[in-house]
Amino acid sequence: MEKLIIRGNGPLNGRVNISGSKNSSLPILAATLLTKEECVIRRVPDVSDTNYLLQILRSLGAEVERASGTVTVKCETIKSEAPYDLVRKMRASVCVMGPLLSRLHEAIVSLPGGCVIGDRPVDLHLRGFEALGANVRVEGGNVIVKASELVGSEINMRGKHGSTVLGTDNVMMAAALAKGTTILEGAATEPEVVDLANFLNNMGARIEGAGTPRIVIHGVDELHGAEHTVIPDRIEAGTFLVAGAMAGTEVTLRRTRPDHLTAVTDVLTQCGHSVVTKGDTMTVRPGSTSTGADIKTEAYPGFPTDMQAQMCALFCLTPGISVVTETIFPQRFMYVAELTRMGANIQMEGATAIVHGVEQMSGAPVMASDLRASAALLLAAIKADGVTEINRVYHIDRGYEHIDDKLIDLGADIQRLNA
Numbered sequence: 371m372e373k374l375i376i377r378g379n380g381p382l383n384g385r386v387n388i389s390g391s392k393n394s395s396l397p398i399l400a401a402t403l404l405t406k407e408e409c410v411i412r413r414v415p416d417v418s419d420t421n422y423l424l425q426i427l428r429s430l431g432a433e434v435e436r437a438s439g440t441v442t443v444k445c446e447t448i449k450s451e452a453p454y455d456l457v458r459k460m461r462a463s464v465c466v467m468g469p470l471l472s473r474l475h476e477a478i479v480s481l482p483g484g485c486v487i488g489d490r491p492v493d494l495h496l497r498g499f500e501a502l503g504a505n506v507r508v509e510g511g512n513v514i515v516k517a518s519e520l521v522g523s524e525i526n527m528r529g530k531h532g533s534t535v536l537g538t539d540n541v542m543m544a545a546a547l548a549k550g551t552t553i554l555e556g557a558a559t560e561p562e563v564v565d566l567a568n569f570l571n572n573m574g575a576r577i578e579g580a581g582t583p584r585i586v587i588h589g590v591d592e593l594h595g596a597e598h599t600v601i602p603d604r605i606e607a608g609t610f611l612v613a614g615a616m617a618g619t620e621v622t623l624r625r626t627r628p629d630h631l632t633a634v635t636d637v638l639t640q641c642g643h644s645v646v647t648k649g650d651t652m653t654v655r656p657g658s659t660s661t662g663a664d665i666k667t668e669a670y671p672g673f674p675t676d677m678q679a680q681m682c683a684l685f686c687l688t689p690g691i692s693v694v695t696e697t698i699f700p701q702r703f704m705y706v707a708e709l710t711r712m713g714a715n716i717q718m719e720g721a722t723a724i725v726h727g728v729e730q731m732s733g734a735p736v737m738a739s740d741l742r743a744s745a746a747l748l749l750a751a752i753k754a755d756g757v758t759e760i761n762r763v764y765h766i767d768r769g770y771e772h773i774d775d776k777l778i779d780l781g782a783d784i785q786r787l788n789a
């Protein structure tokens with residue numbers, strides 16, 4: 371099992387290229403199941419999650435080729451059952467259900483387990499499939515979804531925690547080949563949903579309103595192959611903006627979509643840091659004096675839950691008191707105990723972290739628990755005094771493309787060791 375050894379040292383400086391979005395790549399790769407024809411997807415990040423999905427596509431019968439960031443997929447003949455041993459590794463595998471149901475009128479996918487950020491139900495996905503006329507049952511840990519035909523319907527996609535990103539993706543893909551028109555109310559409005567809808571429309575789908583809470587899908591008879599370039603990863607970009615605010619003198623991000631990051635840049639500016647955008651580049655400089663802030667995670671365009679841990683790491687070293695409230699995955703604070711081991715002063719009250727800024731944190735052996743928590747530990751380690759050892763680094767490799775190399779290019783002192 372690999373670990374990272376980080377020595378807190380001088381400031382980060384320079385330029386970093388942001389990769390394509392993991393959370394956009396996953397549903398778009400799943401959408402290639404909707405056609406027999408070849409699809410070419412560019413800027414697919416080389417991370418474990420996208421590679422797991424490519425393995426699942428191959429196991430379903432797809433021909434898959436990856437040449438660095440470009441993936442070519444052809445799903446000429448496919449089967450309806452996704453293998454448990456692959457699906458259990460990644461909850462987002464659930465996004466193959468909609469395309470399989472749409473193309474084969476049957477999908478058999480193991481129920482995703484929970485994960486450290488909280489239980490990960492799929493009831494809203496299944497409710498959407500049933501509204502389109504599918505029959506859903508759970509048997510032997512698998513969800514079995516079948517339909518003699520899929521007929522458009524009006525569907526409310528909201529749950530007790532608001533909208534669902536992959537649920538919106540799944541039902542949109544299931545509706546793409548349904549008879550008639552489907553209206554999704556309370557749809558997720560994330561940029562990754564828009565990217566998927568754009569790809570589906572390039573394949574011949576007729577989808578309107580993606581990016582708003584009301585998406586209209588006019589079913590078509592079939593979809594054809596298409597080419598698509600995935601949008602930049604807004605969470606990777608946000609992570610590097612926080613890194614620059616915490617430990618930089620001047621860090622410039624290239625290949626970004628600044629308009630996807632306004633909630634993050636607003637908080638950094640509010641704290642006294644400078645973020646200057648110019649076209650697809652964003653330059654961050656730490657403020658000479660900074661103050662804390664209060665953040666509450668919300669669906670897009672609110673503050674993203676996937677940036678909560680990273681911003682909390684910044685608050686640990688920001689004078690004053692900051693408050694972090696998590697409303698989407700209330701348990702998403704596994705990293706707090708680890709930051710505390712490094713000298714952070716954080717009090718938990720339910721799904722709220724009260725952060726008292728400290729002068730300095732110190733390196734320590736810490737344990738990564740999930741993707742974004744690992745990023746928070748990495749950022750804290752770069753700024754901490756002394757050496758930090760981050761174990762279970764596979765968590766960070768799930769969603770950040772060569773993040774240690776990118777940080778080393780900015781001046782960080784990081785070694786990757788086989789433990």
Ligand code: EPZ
Nearest residue numbers: 393462491492493494495529531533534535536537676698
């Ligand atoms: C997507 O997960 C992202 N993953 C997550 O990023 C992200 O944190 C999340 O959206 C929220 O923005 C991908 O896109 C691959 P949800 P998703 O369905 O779609 C509840 C990362 O770090 N819910 O929008 O699975 C759910 O429990 C990952 O890159 C139901 O109740 O999240 C949560 O409280 C982590 N029933 C809320 O909705 C359902 O059927 C939002 O979840 C589905 C979800």
